[in-house]
Amino acid sequence: MSISQEKVSVELPLPVVQRKASCSSMWKVGSDFKDEATMTRLKRYFLAEVDAQRSTLPLTGYCFMTGVINAVIFSAIFIWCGSQTGNTIQLPLAVARLLNGKHDYSLHLVERQALCSLVTFMFGVFIGARLGDMMGFKTRAWLFMGTFIQALFTMASAILMWEDRERSLADALDNPAWSNTLSFLFTGFLSASMGLQGVMAKRVDTHFSTTVALTVTWCELISNPKLLHVRRLVTSRDHQILTVACFAAGGFAGRVLLDKIGSANTLGIGAGIRLIIGVWWLFIPEQESTI
Template sequence: MATFIDMGITDKMSVESPLPVLQKKAPWSSMRETMPDFNDEGTMARFKKYLLAEVDEKRSTLPLAGYCFMTGIINAIIFSAIFIWCGSQTGNTVQLALAMARLLEHDYSFHLVDKQALCSLISFICGGFGGARLGDKIGCKSRAWLFMGTFIQALFTMASAILMWNGRESNVADARDAPAWSDTLSFLFTGFLSASMGLQGVMARRVNSHFSATVALTATWCDLISNPKLFDVRRLVPSRDHQIMTIACFVAGGFVGRALLDKIGSANTLGIGTGIRVVIAVLWLFVPEKESI
């Protein structure tokens, strides 16, 4: 009987007791509480707003310098093999004009180097045109497009590296009439690399910074030598300093590209270039937002 009463009192106290009951939490529960809830509409809205915000072109120095560095690497690889440029299409355009001029001499041959130049020009235009249209829809200066577009450049570069991997023993041409790449695959290499350059050039141009298009230096040299503050060493001049940095990154990229080419070959060098492009894509996500006036 006493036992029954005691049990009843105990049960009643356990039910009505105001003392809190401690529950042991799972070790990952505190981490889960601090993580953003992407199912929350407010969090998703803020994340989308962050991605679609326009970057500040004045604070985009690091990823744009990376673009210039990659131009040097890719041009070093392609020029060493077939004597054309993926980024600068001036030479390829004039080369095609010379090929058409040979028709006046009743020379109807279309040389391999002319075909490769035409492939580079068409691929560059397609990459740039597609990038411009897609960038306009998403927001040409938004973090989302700059990340995605740079990642697409990385995919183009990776595709070239994979295609070069098998049976590509020669990386450097012996003479202009004896290119290192003369097979059908060479047009795929050239096409992918030129498309990545066209996409990069349009994206950099839309950012509208002192780095210009990051694919050619002629305009940069002209801007630099005509800069009225070229010799003003007493203070920082953003326009002049960025132009000097552009040229320096081109030179550094060309040097590194040629040095790696001799040591590890074209495919491995482009593999490293793919990794650099991925890093640049991530950097765009952290560029500060442009302040509204």
């Protein structure tokens, strides 16, 4: 009698080495997925647009830094690197003097420094506008990176001043503290930082849109129909008052620091403040979707 025997396949457990390899591959896949999800969340966080109405603190920091930097440069060479109205008018005045002058056919030092300030300010505005358009001018990533570039410009000027050992304070209008070739680098870096700051604040689109000059702010403040409503909050008026106050506080602090530690150290502190402002932008709440 023949007995047919059936083949029975029995699955044996994997060897220890194979089991470890299998677990390792599963862990790797899970880890890669987790890392990818984390990177996606971080990217979404940094590219999110900030809420302009909740950006008061970093913008007041911008206003304060305008006061500090203008205190440094005006005390040394009697020009402003934030407000370009005076520098713009100074150049046609110089041309008129050249045309009508006798035996004086060269730009004076202060006129060349004013031209340097105007050109580098426009350069700061240009790179701020182009990079801001590419990254999103209200995104956390751009507001941090742009402020970080401002800090680098400020620190570069501070380092050059430290190496050159220039005086911090001018004796008189015809005897500026910065008078050599490096003075144009000081002026250029500071003016570029102001131009970059100005266009960044403008694109955020708040009542702090003019963080580099006060002429428009004064006009809007004094003409505000709710200027004298002292018993209630008025956002536009209060922000304009805060802008003026931060300008004045920065100018006062900058001048006091100049007397105590000199322009190089003052700008070093300013670069540190700019870096803090840049980090501050990363924690501004995201703008709520209107959809």
